[in-house]
Amino acid sequence: MSLEDALYPLLKLYEAAPQPVKSLVGRAYRAIPASLRYGSAYTRFQNEAREVESWDAETIRRYQIAALRDSLIAASKAPFYAERFAACGVDPTKFESLEQLADYPLLTKQDLLLHREQMVNPEFTAKQRLYITTGGSSGVPVGFYLHKGVSRPKEQAYLEAQWSRRGYRVGDRVAVIRGGVTSSKAQGDIRYYDATRNWLILSSYHLTPERLPEYVAALNRFRPQHLHAYPSAALMLARGLEQAGLKLDFPLTSLLCGSEKLTAESQQHLEQFFGTRVCHWYGHSERVVLAAQGRTSNHLHFWPTYGFVEFGEADADGHREIIGTSFHNHVMPLIRYRTGDLAKMTNDEPSEARQTAEGCPEGETQRNQCGMTNAVVSEVVGRDYEFLISATGRRISLTAINMHDNIFDGLLAVQFFQERPGEVECRFQPGPQWQSTRAEAMRAGLLKKLGDDFTLTLREVKEVEKTSAGKHKWLISALKSTI
Numbered sequence: 001m002s003l004e005d006a007l008y009p010l011l012k013l014y015e016a017a018p019q020p021v022k023s024l025v026g027r028a029y030r031a032i033p034a035s036l037r038y039g040s041a042y043t044r045f046q047n048e049a050r051e052v053e054s055w056d057a058e059t060i061r062r063y064q065i066a067a068l069r070d071s072l073i074a075a076s077k078a079p080f081y082a083e084r085f086a087a088c089g090v091d092p093t094k095f096e097s098l099e100q101l102a103d104y105p106l107l108t109k110q111d112l113l114l115h116r117e118q119m120v121n122p123e124f125t126a127k128q129r130l131y132i133t134t135g136g137s138s139g140v141p142v143g144f145y146l147h148k149g150v151s152r153p154k155e156q157a158y159l160e161a162q163w164s165r166r167g168y169r170v171g172d173r174v175a176v177i178r179g180g181v182t183s184s185k186a187q188g189d190i191r192y193y194d195a196t197r198n199w200l201i202l203s204s205y206h207l208t209p210e211r212l213p214e215y216v217a218a219l220n221r222f223r224p225q226h227l228h229a230y231p232s233a234a235l236m237l238a239r240g241l242e243q244a245g246l247k248l249d250f251p252l253t254s255l256l257c258g259s260e261k262l263t264a265e266s267q268q269h270l271e272q273f274f275g276t277r278v279c280h281w282y283g284h285s286e287r288v289v290l291a292a293q294g295r296t297s298n299h300l301h302f303w304p305t306y307g308f309v310e311f312g313e314a315d316a317d318g319h320r321e322i323i324g325t326s327f328h329n330h331v332m333p334l335i336r337y338r339t340g341d342l343a344k345m346t347n348d349e350p351s352e353a354r355q356t357a358e359g360c361p362e363g364e365t366q367r368n369q370c371g372m373t374n375a376v377v378s379e380v381v382g383r384d385y386e387f388l389i390s391a392t393g394r395r396i397s398l399t400a401i402n403m404h405d406n407i408f409d410g411l412l413a414v415q416f417f418q419e420r421p422g423e424v425e426c427r428f429q430p431g432p433q434w435q436s437t438r439a440e441a442m443r444a445g446l447l448k449k450l451g452d453d454f455t456l457t458l459r460e461v462k463e464v465e466k467t468s469a470g471k472h473k474w475l476i477s478a479l480k481s482t483i
Contacts, residue, residue: 002039003032005130005148019192026195034170042153049161052305060304060374061098067327068308069095072104074330080111080118081335101308106323107337112142113412113431116332120145124331133406134285140340140472141408144286145332151287154328158306159281162292166254166279168226175200175224177207177233178259179400179449186392186453191218200224204233204400205451208393212240220249228256231280232385232397235266235483238273252276258283260399261382267298282341282380288324288334291377299346302375309375310336311343319344319381343377386474387481390453391422395481398474400449407445410434415464418477424450425457429464 014022035043052060072092075081085092090103112119120129129145130152146152160170176194180201183189190203190211200222202215215237227234234257241247255270255278262280270278281292282300289307291300302309305327312321319342326334387395398416408414410433417425426446430436439458447456465473 001128001149002041002153003037004039005152008130008152014196023193023195026193026197029196030198038153038156039149041150042157045154045157046161048305049158049303052303055304063305064098064308065096067305068098068101068325069093070330071325071327071333072335074121074123075119075333075335077121077123078119078332080115081333098308101310101325101336104336107335109140109142109338109340112144112334113140116143116145120332121330129331131406132285133409140413141411142286143406143409144334145329146287147329147331151329154306155287158290158303162281162290162303163226163254163256163279165292165295166256166277168254168256168279171198172226172253173198173200173222173224174226174228174256175202175219175222177202177204177227177229177237179204179230181205181449184448184451186390186394186451188451190214199228204230205394205396205449207233207236207240207395209240209244212237212244212246216241216246216248223250225253226256227252227254227274230397230399231257231260231262231266231270232387232399232483234270236395238270239483242273248274254279260385260397261380263379264298284339284341286326286334286337286339287329288326288337288339289322291375291380297376299376299378300343300380302377304374311345312338314345315342322380342381344379344381346376346378383474385483386477388416388418388424388450388454388475388477389421389479389481390451392453393421394451394453396450401446407438407442410438413464413472415473416475416477418475418479421479422453423455423457425459427459427461427464429461 014025017025029037055063069092072095076085076092084105088103088105124147128148130148131143132146133141133143160168174197176199180192180203182192182201182203183206186206188206190206192201193199194201200218202218207215229237234255252274254276255274257270257278258281262278267278267280279293280298280300281290283290287307289302289309291302293299294301307327308325310323312323314320322339322341322343324334324337324339326337386398388398388401389395401416410431411428412431413429415427417427428442443456443458447454450456465476467473
């Protein structure tokens with residue numbers, strides 16, 4: 001197990017400590033070599049991510065077959081998969097070609113909600129598992145297990161590798177405007193310093209015109225080389241600076257924008273305003289597949305050694321669901337996992353988005369304009385930016401509300417409803433494992449992020465409201481909020 005994973009349970013204590021304590025502890029921790037902090041797997045994945053860009057199609061194919069076989073064999077140890085594989089008549093030990101994956105059943109979020117514990121490989125002990133949840137951008141909260149000493153070092157290595165395409169170097173100063181809670185008060189502090197990574201954490205919950213000068217002052221003092229932000233937060237910052245006639249007095253090397261969609265028009269605006277390139281990527285908490293913009297192209301290039309990507313049938317708009325099979329997480333592999341995310345396929349490079357949900361390649365991969373041999377899409381289609389509005393006018397991105405803890409455990413769906421600023425109703429649909437005694441913990445966790453200029457009502461429902469097409473609506477709001 002890596003030192004990072006061993007100390008992970010203490011993260012909340014570190015975040016709650018006074019800034020002088022955080023700075024002292026953080027600097028001491030950062031002085032430890034990365035190979036010790038993240039473990040041997042980190043170096044392995046660093047090398048892999050660096051080298052794969054020069055691999056040819058056949059080398060990638062051999063790697064993927066071996067990685068898929070390992071994941072399928074690990075999955076077959078779990079009761080849930082063993083039963084499903086037997087019903088389909090498949091034998092993971094005989095997996096020898098990518099086309100054979102089509103014989104395996106698809107996996108849904110509902111499967112994870114109802115059968116999570118039966119999907120765990122019993123050959124791994126509880127100490128080797130890291131439990132993670134996502135609040136679910138789709139409104140469906142999902143819990144799952146990662147492989148300690150493997151999953152998180154792998155994620156770190158691949159994120160750093162794709163950020164490096166825009167000039168990032170390990171140890172660079174980074175300012176972050178994402179989901180970090182700096183204060184639960186509407187007029188609370190907007191920042192804290194994370195010395196473990198040399199990152200300045202800025203609140204995405206307090207980014208209002210009135211407090212914009214505080215952000216500018218904090219950024220000008222810290223002078224980060226990179227701004228790591230939700231796309232919606234980066235756009236709010238840029239447009240706020242424009243309208244107020246304010247500016248940063250230092251150059252940025254890059255903008256690192258993930259976790260939300262980013263249109264070509266918005267990316268162009270950010271790059272023109274800040275005078276630097278944006279690195280946009282697609283990933284998810286389940287760590288199944290990962291894609292990022294290339295060195296010269298703004299298309300999203302899926303890492304062929306991170307996980308195996310397939311695409312479902314095209315919908316009426318020509319978009320296809322992203323389906324992934326995880327590599328390296330042998331504690332709880334996700335096999336042909338339907339992410340619910342839709343991709344817009346490239347028009348000019350049809351051979352690169354190659355795997356389909358039927359498992360048959362649409363054609364051999366070709367080396368794309370960025371020099372890589374992998375699947376490529378033009379963009380991942382997501383919801384418009386959605387915000388809750390506080391009584392004082394603060395806009396809280398629903399991306400930031402996503403909870404990576406256990407407060408939504410046991411729920412089948414969550415939905416927010418708002419008619420008036422500062423008043424929010426959280427509608428939740430219980431599942432078989434939901435315990436009503438946890439409702440107050442859920443309320444406290446939500447209010448910590450929403451702040452003291454919100455009132456929150458919890459309402460249990462039999463089913464949350466859906467669109468006419470049967471899709472989940474994460475937010476129902478009578479209020480208008482645009483960036």
